[in-house]
Amino acid sequence: MSTKQFKLPDLGEGLPDATIIEWYVKVGDTIKLDDNLVSMETAKAVVDVPSPVSGKVLKLAGGAGDIVITGSVLAEFELDASMPQRAEGQDTGHSHGHGVGTPDPAPDHRVVASQEGGAIEDAGAADAPAPDAGTVVGAMQVGTAVMAQAAIASGGVKAMPAVRATARKLGVDLSRVSPSGPDGTVSMEDVKRAAADGSLLLPSPASGRGAGGEGTLPPSALRAPSPANGGRERSTVSQSGKPMRTQPPGVAATGQPEQLKGVRRNMARVMADAHAQVVPTTIVDDADLHAWSGRQDITARLVRAMVAACKAVPALNAWFDGPNLSRTLHPHVDIGIAVDTEDGLFVPALRNADMLDAVGVRAAIKRLRAQVEDRSIATSELSGYTISLSNFGMFAGRYATPVVVPPCVAIVGAGKLSHDVVAVMGGIEVHRRMPISLTFDHRAATGGEAARFLAALLDDMAQPN
Template structure:
């Protein structure tokens, strides 16, 4: 019997992918769990396995095509069987044309339904469009006087009310962002080149917009004297090299961060806005930002608190190599609770990293620099590391962020605490 394989939901929030490469040709024998194709999602390039033994009878997409979750990707069966031809456009239900009168009736019914929805202050007459306009601007319609027929509230009424209230009302950020996806009439004054954004670049753009306009973000900066750490790492590096392990400063920083996270669990949490709850996560999966040719990828070290320095170093190397080779698995990209971005490996003094939403904190690590510092009345050359912590102000207050950074700094200044 022919089995039609539908492209699955291979990750958190993934709706489509691009066929990068078919690993099995039509007519070839394939075994269960054997990778059939490589698909690029907005998180990584993943291998799609065959669910059963048989022959690959039909590929419904070519390399380079975009496939949506739920579409039939390929068919597998016995050698003598034949796969059916499919028009993929048929898989999406077609919308029936609506007559002008039908639209009017639908609109009238919708308005009537909304009119019957009363607020605490009594019956509020407003169209769905007006209600949405008011909601986006934080306006309580029960407080607005309507100028329309029967006292119906119009968009102009909401605008006038808003202008009258001034700064007393809160503007919902989504209202300011809604037009972001559409480019306005921008005039070019010279030759330009347009390049289609990759799946990864589009994903990064969307995530950054969501992060910036969902969570109120604050960045706290700190200078840390890591002179002792530099010496400890130098000695440990020599020993690690004998074991074939590349030991950077990042494992030490991860260790210090986990110690601070355990003392201040708010930084390992997330905010459930729907239920207005802070979700404290009892596990520590540390995301490590990796710079690749295609863009920024954040693979995750799972249960990082259970690994020693060498174990962390090995996992960092593996994840970074896999990310740059586009070989990360989906499980390598999921479940992060706190992210560290090592900007200092490239350069820079300070930065203000955006949250890896829905996480509530991200640590930026800058470059270690030798500086003249006053120590006990004397001027000494010390190794100084600048750290930046961006946090979600809905969950974390500034004083708590300062204490978190104090704890982190203490552990880095005295590496024997790690």
């Protein structure tokens, strides 16, 4: 009997692990080459991993919710010589890549929070030999290429991996959802409508999980039943049928430790790295919006003001290489704008912000937010920006010390709008103002440069239009 072990490849850019969302096979099933084997969630995407061989499934590494280390065994197969196989050594461009524990080189996730904005109102693992048929993933692409996710039919239902993951979190029975997407595909909106309706929900699932194998970290090992509900898993849907946000999604509050997954897991690593590398300094001031005329798009005005400041003081629109003590000043302005989701924080890049007007900014942000929500955003869209924006004031808070994640040099934080009493010539007035916080890496920029950058931003924000 010829067997083959399939080790989890790098599903992103140096990501050390991934979480099992759903197996498309079980032990004992026969699978064909390049058929979808499992749906996995990383810090950047929900993606289907195809089988590298044709044959009988002998072993699967854990169950839904378990974390699998990059480079560890994901599945084991008994090869079937009568079925198509990939030639030994045939490389489709996707192998293990980085070893376990390798930090993510891309500054993909900032500890900042933001909403879309709107009109202004009162508001070391396994040693990897040369790639072979057991360590290469079918037709998947990596690096900065988009990972194509075909909406496959499983259980008679066609849906994208991210849609299936969302349905599982909300407890929606996909087989009973009426599809509205192309070719009978269930869309993300279909799932959300079904969750809100409440009549298409699955019965409470059993609490059992697949046993974790070598290279897996089962979260259930650290989770206890909630005494408040008699040990049953807490529903993610309210009595009125509306989806409820949990923290993290789908996990009941038990007071017990649990493994971080996906976006939150990656964020923890990136924040620790930023804390160790950056020398942060924060300065604050208030943007006076008293002269604004009519209703204006807050986020678009912030983006325009940041572009003006970057042009006035390029030192903060830059990347800094600490080990080599070098910096890169960018002629263009790509702004990382945080998007807050139930799964964690994503920071897609608003490319060429210096070339966009207010309408273009709003259209681009709307597109990026939609792609983040359905987890279809390309990996290349989550890295490479030159400065970042945290519009945390859409929630609460006036001033902050946002975290600068290398190689970026600066991040702008916008606080909650307020009406303040301002001294003017001959008396006092009440002005609408926006608190602005600027955190910068003091290794790469001087205090004077940061102050001039902030002054240029405030000047642009004060313009009537």
